[in-house]
Amino acid sequence: MKMRGMFHSRELLKEWLIEKLIWICGISAIFFVFGIFFFVFREGADYLLRGFHIREFFTSIEWYPTSRTQVRYGALALITGTFSVTLLAMFIAVPFGLGTAIFISEFCSPRAREALKIIIELLAAIPSVVWGFIGLTVMNSLIIHLFNAPLGLNVLNGGIILALMSVPIIVSIGEDALKAVPESYREAATALGCTRWQMTFRVLLPAARNGLLAAVLLGVGRAAGETMAVLMATGHSIRIPGGVLEPVRTLTATIAAELGEAPVHSDHYQVLFIIGILLFSITFIVNLTADLVVRGIRKK
Amino acid sequence: MNPERHSIITRDLNLWYGTFQALQNVSLKVVDGLITALIGPSGCGKTTLLRCFNRVNERFGNVITTGEIRILDKNIYDADVELIELRKSVGMVFQRPNPLPISVYENVVFGLRLHTARAQLSRARLDEAVESALSDVGLWDDLKDKLKRRATDLQLEQQQKLCIARLLPLKPEIILMDEPCSALDVEATRQIEELMLDLAGRYTIVIVTHNMAQARRVSHECIFMLMGELVEHSRTEDLFINPADRRTADYIEGRFG
Numbered sequence: 001m002k003m004r005g006m007f008h009s010r011e012l013l014k015e016w017l018i019e020k021l022i023w024i025c026g027i028s029a030i031f032f033v034f035g036i037f038f039f040v041f042r043e044g045a046d047y048l049l050r051g052f053h054i055r056e057f058f059t060s061i062e063w064y065p066t067s068r069t070q071v072r073y074g075a076l077a078l079i080t081g082t083f084s085v086t087l088l089a090m091f092i093a094v095p096f097g098l099g100t101a102i103f104i105s106e107f108c109s110p111r112a113r114e115a116l117k118i119i120i121e122l123l124a125a126i127p128s129v130v131w132g133f134i135g136l137t138v139m140n141s142l143i144i145h146l147f148n149a150p151l152g153l154n155v156l157n158g159g160i161i162l163a164l165m166s167v168p169i170i171v172s173i174g175e176d177a178l179k180a181v182p183e184s185y186r187e188a189a190t191a192l193g194c195t196r197w198q199m200t201f202r203v204l205l206p207a208a209r210n211g212l213l214a215a216v217l218l219g220v221g222r223a224a225g226e227t228m229a230v231l232m233a234t235g236h237s238i239r240i241p242g243g244v245l246e247p248v249r250t251l252t253a254t255i256a257a258e259l260g261e262a263p264v265h266s267d268h269y270q271v272l273f274i275i276g277i278l279l280f281s282i283t284f285i286v287n288l289t290a291d292l293v294v295r296g297i298r299k300k
Numbered sequence: 301m302n303p304e305r306h307s308i309i310t311r312d313l314n315l316w317y318g319t320f321q322a323l324q325n326v327s328l329k330v331v332d333g334l335i336t337a338l339i340g341p342s343g344c345g346k347t348t349l350l351r352c353f354n355r356v357n358e359r360f361g362n363v364i365t366t367g368e369i370r371i372l373d374k375n376i377y378d379a380d381v382e383l384i385e386l387r388k389s390v391g392m393v394f395q396r397p398n399p400l401p402i403s404v405y406e407n408v409v410f411g412l413r414l415h416t417a418r419a420q421l422s423r424a425r426l427d428e429a430v431e432s433a434l435s436d437v438g439l440w441d442d443l444k445d446k447l448k449r450r451a452t453d454l455q456l457e458q459q460q461k462l463c464i465a466r467l468l469p470l471k472p473e474i475i476l477m478d479e480p481c482s483a484l485d486v487e488a489t490r491q492i493e494e495l496m497l498d499l500a501g502r503y504t505i506v507i508v509t510h511n512m513a514q515a516r517r518v519s520h521e522c523i524f525m526l527m528g529e530l531v532e533h534s535r536t537e538d539l540f541i542n543p544a545d546r547r548t549a550d551y552i553e554g555r556f557g
Binding site for chain 1: 356386398413414
């Protein structure tokens with residue numbers, strides 16, 4: 001009897017420990033997100049509250065953080081750089097990614113599906129510096145050759161590289177969304193005489209709308225936050241691009257390139273952290289919007 | 301209705317799922333305008349047979365069929381048969397109500413939109429189709445002010461009626477029902493059964509049911525199947541009161557199944 005009692009309490013202790021451990025794992029995400037936000041904010045807060053010209057930051061294209069005569073922190077060109085490259089990337093990646101997702105989930109044979117999924121996962125596993133390398137060499141000479149451009153490192157190059165990097169995310173999330181459409185809808189549509197195309201456009205896309213939107217927004221997040229590949233592929237020149245064949249510099253690339261050389265806690269250092277806050281806010285807003293839109297649709 | 305006319309005729313129909321033979325030499329004639337019930341224990345092939353009539357069981361590859369099914373005097377396995385035309389004239393209602401996740405209105409006109417050129421679909425024609433189809437299934441009064449609501453938010457019984465209503469604008473000859481009441485409560489079942497009797501005559505209805513009492517209540521003719529074979533096919537009263545085959549008698553008396 002006593003033995004059994006001991007066994008019992010040991011089991012209970014084990015249960016308790018496992019439960020606590022799982023609980024810690026569960027809430028750690030909240031802890032990390034707030035931790036990161038707090039840290040990034042703290043590093044930039046001093047300057048943000050002291051001498052930061054918010055108007056200059058958002059409206060001026062003059063980014064001269066190390067000027068001897070007059071230091072200027074105008075980030076408009078960098079913001080435009082991030083937006084232009086992301087926009088072009090999405091312009092390519094959304095139709096391409098959703099098309100692939102539809103093909104994989106609805107139109108291809110099971111064997112081709114497995115092969116494609118493995119290859120697309122492989123695409124997602126390529127390190128971003130390798131993508132940047134491809135941008136720097138292959139894409140660079142290709143663009144010079146095809147468009148007769150003086151330089152191949154530009155918005156087009158960065159956009160294509162980013163598109164290729166976000167396609168795997170859009171495909172895998174989009175395919176999950178299409179797969180999650182209940183079989184009963186397909187059955188109903190088939191019995192009503194739907195062709196596969198009609199089924200895709202009239203039943204699957206409306207039914208999987210939320211998931212597909214989430215796929216696209218995650219792709220946007222991926223593209224806007226990517227650093228190394230765009231640093232290498234976009235030409236790293238601070239200006240508002242007049243076309244896709246002009247070089248730009250993005251917010252992320254600026255942080256990566258300059259943080260190492262900015263003296264710790266200097267104004268320059270702190271402004272780079274303010275850019276970090278901006279990036280953080282952009283992704284936060286994108287995710288929040290996605291969440292609200294999805295909830296809104298669900299409620300309806 | 302014309303008792304001489306047959307809507308569905310099968311001859312020596314065999315069907316295999318891979319190596320498993322689900323239907324064996326099924327030959328039958330379904331009389332035009334009547335309700336014919338398919339009964340039998342689980343796995344006897346009744347649903348498989350039903351799904352042959354509009355060829356939806358072919359969706360899952362791996363299905364081999366031999367023999368002949370004539371619907372409206374045409375073998376539906378002929379090479380020149382258009383599946384889409386077949387499915388227009390042979391509608392299907394499923395076990396669980398499966399309206400599409402769009403509005404009530406769009407559910408009803410879904411088939412019309414699929415099969416009609418856009419230029420021919422005036423608003424008036426669509427409106428008329430919706431009113432007439434919903435009136436036929438007794439939903440018009442309940443839903444005429446809720447046509448924009450999502451069909452998946454309706455009560456289950458309304459959903460199932462809607463699933464019947466959405467077949468009607470395509471003017472089908474035959475309506476196949478695969479245990480249409482198994483997800484519904486008693487009252488809803490009664491309503492669907494009444495609706496079936498109401499629609500009989502205008503449409504030929506084939507219903508699969510595992511509920512023998514239901515077969516008895518709603519069907520004019522009854523087919524008993526066992527292990528992929530058709531055992532007995534006769535008028536419903538005859539089959540239940542005076543079964544010709546020993547196995548039918550055993551089944552309806554509840555000795556197995």
